[in-house]
Amino acid sequence: MQSNADVSGPTGDDAVKPLRGDAVYEWVRDRIIDGRLPPGSRIRERDLAEEIRVSRVPIREAFPRLEAEGYIRTLPRRGAVVAPMAISDVRELFDVRASLEVLAARLAAMQCAAGAAGDELRTALERAERAVVADPARTPEAQNQEIADATSAFHEAIVELSGNALLRDLMPPISGRVKRLFHLANERDDLDLHREHRDLCDAILRGQGERAAALALAHVEHSRAETLPLLERSAE
Template sequence: MESAAQPSGPGRRSLRDHAYETLRRRIIEVELRPGERLVERDLATELRVSRIPLREALRLLAAEGLVLLVPHRGALVAPFTPSDVRDLFDVRESLESLAARLAAERADEEGLRRLAARLDAARTATREHDRPTIAAANAAFHTDIVDLAANALLSGVMRPLEARMHWLFHLTAQRDPAQQCAEHERLYEAIAARDGDRAARLAHEHVADGRPASLALAARWSMPDIDPEAIAARRRRGRAEAGKRGAAGDA
């Protein structure tokens, strides 16, 4: 039972944000693996928050596709299914190609310097075989290109996908980092040369190249007994049945 002295307003939001940011980072960096149960009691103790802000944080993570809320089973890190990977790559291949084309047309010198610095960070991490830093730098490189595209609508569409994209880079960290770095270098050169057609083509090829490895990984981590679509359908049926019972009681 929750204490009557629950914080409200900014205090509770800060606890929720603390729980959200901590769990988000741990999921994206694969400290918490797909399918792993998130036990509220244990997490509340570990994060030093009560269950109300923790549950709010879990709902935010569920909205990003990182957490699955399963009736009668609680929360777990969302399984990374082959259909999830397919859908994500379908969207990325189109939108990241557009972002690269626009970045080549619109990036200013300061933006290009930021992108080059991000590429340098990835090179350094690649030489040092620092896989977590490689994954973070590569994900940020893609985010920077979207920013350089200077298209508010495109940024708004891509923003909800960022968490899953960063997660994907960490999940597939075993991909050849030298090859990824070389592909990013060619993409940067096309953007810096203001060659929109080449930038779009290279972005599409780069994203498509990661699809097979990601699909293979998702197949290994898939959990057939936990189907998000089936869970959503059960929730809809439950709400409909509850509504019918309520209507019958009022009659």
């Protein structure tokens, strides 16, 4: 692959274990999400097979899924390249989030009102709180990664608590795009982000469906208002 990004393959025991298509998918997806494979990077089957020590079969299994979820594009005479996140893609992402995350929050609150404990959501919030606390032992990059992971886990916990199986199936590709966007537009107030998460968690655990839905929508729209101008300026 032609890229200055860190695309080193598995090391140690993992380097000799055969990877299936889903594992190759996750390996490439994670590096696109966190920016180690930046937009425009070429992904050659032969080079990737050598880096992660697999045959081309699982790579060919992974590529259609990566393309279907918007992570790569297949171009004539260039093959697979990492797809950019266009401004139009980001607007569509926020539109979808404004529907599905609001629904998830309302349903999760209804589950709590009916007696669900919400322990996993509490745990996810505590993890998110630890992630935003300043720690001189962490690099800014490491903290940003921890915040991204914890934020994703918090929203996944809401979806899980919703009890809606179809919603759980719909969310993973959306969550991946959100996490990628988190890395692309990382100028934000993380403490403010956590306060919104804390208020949303409180409404859900109290079984306050409409309050939870309103807070979820406000959270998405706040993120939209902060993110789009950053991306528009970087595209100029």
